[in-house]
Amino acid sequence: MKRIKYIAIIVSFAVVILGLSIWHIVLPDADVSYTERRELAEAPELTLSGLFSREFSDDLESYLLDQFPMRDGFREINTAFRLYVLGQRDSNGIWIKDGSVFKMESTLNEEQVKYAARLYNSVADMYLEDLNVYYSIVPDKSYFAAEANGYPHIDFDKLVSIMNENVTCAEYIDIFDTLSIDDYYRTDTHWQEQCIFPVAERLAGGMGMAEYLTPEEDYTVHELSPFYGVYLQQSALPIEPDTLTYLTSDYTENAVVTGPMYEHEGVYIPELIDDMDGYDVFLGGTQPIIEIECPNARTDRELYIFRDSFGSSLAPLFTGAYSKITIIDLRYVTSQYLGNMVSFTPGSDVLFINSTLVLNTAMIMR
Amino acid sequence: MLFSGATFLYAFTPLVLILYFLVPRRAKNYVLLVSSLVFYFFGEPVYVLLLIFSSLSDWLHSLYIESHRGTKAAKVALISSIVINLAMLGFFKYTDFLIGTVNSILGTSIPKTGVPLPIGISFFTFQTMSYTIDVYRGNVHAQKNLGTLATFVCLFPQLIAGPIVRYVDVAEELENRTHTLEGVACGVRRFAFGMGKKVLIANIMGELCSFFRDSTDKSVLFFWLYAVAYTMQIYFDFSGYSDMAIGLGGIFGFKFPENFNYPYISKSITEFWRRWHMTLGGWFRDYVYIPLGGNRTTKIKWLRNIAVVWLLTGLWHGAEWNFVLWGGFFGVMLIIEKLWLGDLLKKLPGFVSHIYVMLLVILSFVIFNAAGLKGVIHDIGGLFGAGGIPLVSGDALYYLRSYALPLIIAIVGCTPLPKYLYSKLHEWPKVVLEPLASTALIVLSTAFIINGSFNPFLYFRF
Numbered sequence: 001m002k003r004i005k006y007i008a009i010i011v012s013f014a015v016v017i018l019g020l021s022i023w024h025i026v027l028p029d030a031d032v033s034y035t036e037r038r039e040l041a042e043a044p045e046l047t048l049s050g051l052f053s054r055e056f057s058d059d060l061e062s063y064l065l066d067q068f069p070m071r072d073g074f075r076e077i078n079t080a081f082r083l084y085v086l087g088q089r090d091s092n093g094i095w096i097k098d099g100s101v102f103k104m105e106s107t108l109n110e111e112q113v114k115y116a117a118r119l120y121n122s123v124a125d126m127y128l129e130d131l132n133v134y135y136s137i138v139p140d141k142s143y144f145a146a147e148a149n150g151y152p153h154i155d156f157d158k159l160v161s162i163m164n165e166n167v168t169c170a171e172y173i174d175i176f177d178t179l180s181i182d183d184y185y186r187t188d189t190h191w192q193e194q195c196i197f198p199v200a201e202r203l204a205g206g207m208g209m210a211e212y213l214t215p216e217e218d219y220t221v222h223e224l225s226p227f228y229g230v231y232l233q234q235s236a237l238p239i240e241p242d243t244l245t246y247l248t249s250d251y252t253e254n255a256v257v258t259g260p261m262y263e264h265e266g267v268y269i270p271e272l273i274d275d276m277d278g279y280d281v282f283l284g285g286t287q288p289i290i291e292i293e294c295p296n297a298r299t300d301r302e303l304y305i306f307r308d309s310f311g312s313s314l315a316p317l318f319t320g321a322y323s324k325i326t327i328i329d330l331r332y333v334t335s336q337y338l339g340n341m342v343s344f345t346p347g348s349d350v351l352f353i354n355s356t357l358v359l360n361t362a363m364i365m366r
Numbered sequence: 367m368l369f370s371g372a373t374f375l376y377a378f379t380p381l382v383l384i385l386y387f388l389v390p391r392r393a394k395n396y397v398l399l400v401s402s403l404v405f406y407f408f409g410e411p412v413y414v415l416l417l418i419f420s421s422l423s424d425w426l427h428s429l430y431i432e433s434h435r436g437t438k439a440a441k442v443a444l445i446s447s448i449v450i451n452l453a454m455l456g457f458f459k460y461t462d463f464l465i466g467t468v469n470s471i472l473g474t475s476i477p478k479t480g481v482p483l484p485i486g487i488s489f490f491t492f493q494t495m496s497y498t499i500d501v502y503r504g505n506v507h508a509q510k511n512l513g514t515l516a517t518f519v520c521l522f523p524q525l526i527a528g529p530i531v532r533y534v535d536v537a538e539e540l541e542n543r544t545h546t547l548e549g550v551a552c553g554v555r556r557f558a559f560g561m562g563k564k565v566l567i568a569n570i571m572g573e574l575c576s577f578f579r580d581s582t583d584k585s586v587l588f589f590w591l592y593a594v595a596y597t598m599q600i601y602f603d604f605s606g607y608s609d610m611a612i613g614l615g616g617i618f619g620f621k622f623p624e625n626f627n628y629p630y631i632s633k634s635i636t637e638f639w640r641r642w643h644m645t646l647g648g649w650f651r652d653y654v655y656i657p658l659g660g661n662r663t664t665k666i667k668w669l670r671n672i673a674v675v676w677l678l679t680g681l682w683h684g685a686e687w688n689f690v691l692w693g694g695f696f697g698v699m700l701i702i703e704k705l706w707l708g709d710l711l712k713k714l715p716g717f718v719s720h721i722y723v724m725l726l727v728i729l730s731f732v733i734f735n736a737a738g739l740k741g742v743i744h745d746i747g748g749l750f751g752a753g754g755i756p757l758v759s760g761d762a763l764y765y766l767r768s769y770a771l772p773l774i775i776a777i778v779g780c781t782p783l784p785k786y787l788y789s790k791l792h793e794w795p796k797v798v799l800e801p802l803a804s805t806a807l808i809v810l811s812t813a814f815i816i817n818g819s820f821n822p823f824l825y826f827r828f
Contacts, residue, residue: 001793006551008801013554016808021380057373057408064372068816078817081810086570086775089768092818106761107582152583152764236817 023069030067035075035233037276040066075236083237089151094235097149100186101231101239102142106152109360113159116362117166120352123306123335124169130346131304133170134206137163138310138355141189144181159356170352173206175199185242188229189357190279193313194221194245200317207349212298214320219247224273224281244278246270251296251319257283259290260341267292267316282312288333289341292316292325299323302348306330308358322349330365331358367408369610370565370815375808378405386618387545395517395540398618402520406485409526413484416454421516423450424494425509428501432508440502447498451491458483463685486526488682492649494519497533499653506534514540523614527607529625530645536620543619553616555804560609562807563602565814567779570772571599575735577765585759589748591766593728596735598776601630604643623648630780633719634711635699635726646682650675672704673697683734688742692734699726 032039044050044059051057068074079091089095093104124133139156146153156176164172183195191199197216204210226241246268255267264284272280283290292315303322305311307329315327326342333341344350358364367374382401389397407414427447434440462478469476497518500506509515515533518540524531578584578592608625615622629641639647658671673694680693703711711719732749736742747753778784791799 001797003547005793005797005800006547008797009551009554009804010547012801012805013558013808016805017375017383018380020812021376024376051407052411054409054411057367060377061371061373064376065816068372068376068812071816074813075817077810077813081813087771089764107580150764150767152761 020069024064024067027067027069032276033066033071034228034276035072035236037230037233043067072236076238079236091235094231095149095151096235096237096239097145099239100141100145100181100184101229101235102145102151103189103231103234104146104151105140105142105154105357105360107360108154108159110158110162112362113162113359114166116354116359116365117163119330119335119362119365120167120306121169123330123338123352124350126335127339127342127344128169128304128350131344131348131350132207133350133352134173134203135163135167135170135352136173136175136203136206137359138191138308138353139176139179140356141181141184141191143176143356144179144184154356154360156356159359163359167352170350171206173203173351175202178202185227185229185244187232187239187242188227188279189231189355190229190310191313192245193247193282193316194219196314196317200314203314203351203353204318204321207303207351209299209301209318209321209349212321213317214249214251219249222246222248222268222270224270224278227273227278230277230279244273244281246281246313247316249320251294252316254294254296255316255319256293256295257290258293259287261287262290267319279309279312282309283315283327285309285312286329286332287327288329290327292319292327294319294323294325297321297323302326302345304328304342304344304348304350306350306352306354308354310355311353314353334366336366367405369607369614370561370811372812372815373408374405375812375815378408383617394618395514398522399513399517399520402517402522402525405522406520406525409485413487416484416487417490417520418516420451420454420490420494421519422512423447424498424519425512425515428498428508428515429510431498431502435504444498444502448495451495451498455487455491457481458487460681460685467687489528489530490519490525492530492646493532496530496649496653500532500534506537509533509537509540521615521620523611523618523620524622527604527611528643528645529608529611529623530649531615531622532649535623539620545619549619550617553613553618555613555800556616557610557613558804558807560606560611560613561811563606563609563779565606565811566807567772567776568599568601568603568606569814569818570769571595571602571776574765574769574772575599577761581761583759583761584748585756585762586749586751587758587766588762589745589755591762591769593732593745593749594773595769597630597724597728597731598773598780600731600734601626601780602776628780628782630724630727631720631782632723633716634703634708635696635723636703636708638723638727639696639700646679650679654678669701672701676700687739688733688736691739691742692730695730695733 029042030040041059041062043063044056046056049055050059082088082091083096090104095102095104120135137160140154142151142153143156145151178198178201179191179196184191200213201210204213223243223245225243227244228241232239232241248268252267257265257267262284267283269281269284272278272284275285277285279285286309298320300323301321302324303318304326305315305328307314307327308331311327315325318325328338328342367378378401382397385401386394386397403414403417406417424447427443430443431440434443458481461481465476465478468474497506497515501508509518518533518536521531574595575592578588578595581588605626612622612624623645625643625645627641627644629638632638632641655671655675658674659667660671661668663671676693676697677690678693679696680690683689683692711722729746729749732745733742736745748755751757
C-alpha cells in the first residue's frame with residue numbers, strides 16, 4: 001500500500017510541475033491582462049549584460065508569473081482561499097460587502113493632503129487672481145460603508161478639516177451629504193453619472209449657476225455592459241460586472257471637445273468600454289487638458305475644473321450652464337507650465353475637485 | 367532564485383529533475399554541480415566566482431592537510447583555510463558594520479564600501495570550514511575529486527539558507543547514493559509541506575507584520591499581535607525552507623540533517639536551542655564551544671565560552687547591534703538557567719515553563735526584527751505601552767479578526783499535534799490523503815505566488 005502511495009505522490013507532483021511547465025511553453029503569450037488592467041511581461045531577451053545585472057532573472061520571474069497558465073484561475077483560488085477558508089476580511093486590501101467591492105485605505109497622509117492644499121493655493125496665486133475659485137472633495141465610497149462593516153478607513157473628517165485649514169484661495173462646497181453608497185458603481189471606485197445630479201446641483205448652486213443646469217428629465221440614459229470596474233479586476237473573484245451609464249442631452253451632443261492629447265470626438269466615447277479602464281468612456285480617461293465648447297449653453301460664462309477621473313463624468317452635466325469648460329488634470333500637466341497652455345478668462349468660475357484617494361496621494365499632482 | 371518562485375518551480379526544477387534522472391549515475395553529481403551554479407548565478411551572477419573560489423580553496427587546503435597530517439604544516443594550512451573563509455565572511459558581511467561602528471564611536475566619516483552581501487555566504491562558509499576542520503581532525507578523508515567537493519559546497523537545495531550540512535554527513539552519499547521510490551516520494555512530500563509552510567503561513571504572517579509597520583494606529587495589542595505574528599513567521603519561514611531543502615535533498619538521494627524539532631513546545635531556553643536551528647547550534651558547539659573548553663573547565667571560562675558562542679551566534683545572524691543583543695540575550699538566559707533557573711523550571715507545571723519560554727522567545731524575536739538598537743527600544747517599549755499608546759486600536763482589532771484563523775493555524779501547526787493526529791490514521795486513507803495534500807499545497811502555493819508580491823525569505827542573507 002505504501003508503494004502505491006509513493007507512486008501517487010510522485011506522479012501527482014510530476015503532473016502538476018511538468019504539466020504546468022509544458023503548458024506554459026505551449027501557451028501563446030498574451031499582451032495584456034484585462035482583468036488586471038495592465039500590460040503583461042514579455043519573454044526577456046537573453047543578453048550577457050542582462051544576465052550579469054540580474055535583470056534577466058528578474059524579468060524571467062515576472063514573465064513566468066504574468067504568462068502563467070490559468071493565471072486568472074489561480075488568482076481566484078488565492079482570493080477565495082483567503083476570504084472563505086482562512087476567513088480573512090480582505091484580500092490584498094480588497095473587501096466585499098453585499099456584492100460591492102471596496103479597497104481599504106486607512107492611513108491618512110497628512111503631508112500629502114497639505115501638499116494638495118498648497119498646490120491649489122499656488123495655482124490660484126499664479127493664474128486665478130480675478131476668477132471665482134471653489135473647491136470640493138469627492139469622498140471615497142468606503143466613507144459610506146467601512147465603519148459600519150468594521151473596516152479601517154481614512155479619517156475623512158480630518159482630511160476635510162486639513163483642507164479647510166490650508167486652502168486659502170477658494171471657497172469650500174461640501175458635497176458629502178449629497179452622496180450615498182448607491183451612487184457609486186459596485187465594482188469600481190467611481191460614482192455613477194446618473195446618480196450625481198444632487199452633486200452637480202450643489203456645486204452649481206455654490207457657484208451661483210444652479211438655475212442654468214440642464215434638468216435631469218432632459219437627459220437620455222445610455223447603458224453599456226459589461227463594465228468591469230477597477231476593484232472587480234483587483235479582487236480576482238467572479239463578481240457580476242456593472243452596467244455603465246452615461247447621459248446625453250442636446251448640450252452634450254453639440255459639445256465640441258478638443259485637447260492636446262484628445263483623439264476622440266464628443267464627451268462620451270462608448271467604444272472605450274472595452275478598454276482596460278471602462279470609465280474612459282467619459283472624456284477618454286486620462287487627459288492633461290480638455291476644452292469643451294458648448295455652443296448651446298445658456299450663459300457665456302466659462303468654467304475651469306481642476307479634477308481627477310471623477311471630474312470626467314461630472315463635467316458633461318455642466319455643458320448646459322457654461323459656454324466653455326476647461327478641464328485640467330494636475331497629475332498629467334505641471335501647474336508651472338499651465339499658463340502656456342490655458343488662458344484664464346477673468347470673471348470665470350474655477351472648481352478644484354479631487355477625490356480623497358487622490359488628495360491622500362497628492363504628490364502625484366505637480 | 368527563490369524556492370518559492372515561478373522560475374525555480376516551473377523552469378529550473380523540471381529541467382534539473384529530468385536531466386538528473388536521465389543521465390547515468392557517474393554524471394549525476396555534475397548535473398547537480400552545474401545546476402547549482404546556475405541556481406546561484408541567477409541570484410548572484412558575479413559572486414558565483416566566490417563560490418567556485420571557496421570550493422577550490424578548501425579542496426586544495428584539505429588535500430594539503432591530509433598529505434601533511436600530524437605536522438605543523440597541516441595546522442598552518444588549516445589556519446590558512448579558516449582565515450580565508452572568515453576573511454570572505456568578514457569582508458562581505460561585517461566591513462560596513464565595523465566602519466559604521468567606528469564612525470559612530472569616534473565621530474569619523476569613513477565611507478562604507480556598499481558591497482552587497484553574497485546570498486548564503488554565512489551558510490556556505492560555515493560548511494566549508496567544517497569540512498576542512500573535520501579533515502584536519504581526521505574525522506573524514508579529504509575529497510580528491512574537485513567536482514565532488516564543489517558539488518557538496520554548491521549543492522543548491524541547502525546552499526543559501528541551510529540546513530548547515532557538514533561534509534561528513536553526506537560524504538558517503540556524494541560518492542555513492544541510491545534513489546528509491548520512498549526517498550523520492552518522501553522528498554516530494556517534504557518539499558510540498560515546506561512550500562506550504564513558507565507560502566501559506568509564513569508569508570501571511572509576514573503580511574500582518576507589514577501592516578503593523580505601516581499602520582499609524584498602533585496600540586499595545588497591535589504590538590503583541592505583531593510580536594506573535596513575527597514569531598510565527600520566522601519559524602514557518604525558516605523551517606519551511608529547511609523542509610524544502612531536506613525534501614529536495616531526499617529527491618536527489620541525500621539525507622540532510624534536521625534543523626527544527628518543534629522549538630515552540632520547549633519548556634526552557636536550553637531546550638529551545640536544542641530544537642531551533644539545530645545545525646547552527648551543533649556547528650557552534652563542535653567548532654567553537656568545545657574547542658574553547660566547553661563546560662569542562664573553570665566556571666569563569668565556562669561562562670566566557672557561553673558568552674563567546676552566543677555573541678557569535680548573534681553576529682552570525684546579522685551585522686547589526688540588535689543581532690548582537692539578541693545573541694547576548696539568549697547567552698544571559700542560558701547562563702541564568704544553567705546556574706539558577708534550570709532546576710526550578712523542571713519542577714514548575716509544564717504550562718508555566720512553556721509560557722516563560724514563549725514570552726522570552728517572542729521578546730527575543732522582537733529584538734531580532736527591530737531596526738537597530740533604537741528600533742529595539744521602540745518595539746519592546748510598544749509591547750508595554752511606552753509612548754502613551756492606547757491599549758487597543760481599531761487597526762489592531764481589525765487585523766486580529768482578519769488574521770485570527772491563520773494565527774490559530776500557525777500556533778497549532780508549530781506543535782506536534784497535527785502530526786500526532788495524522789499518525790493515528792490507518793494507512794489506507796493516507797494513500798489518498800498524502801498525494802492529495804502534497805498536490806493541493808503545491809497548487810495553492812502557486813496561486814499565492816502568482817497573486818502576491820509578498821514573498822521574502824528571512825534567512826536569505828544570513
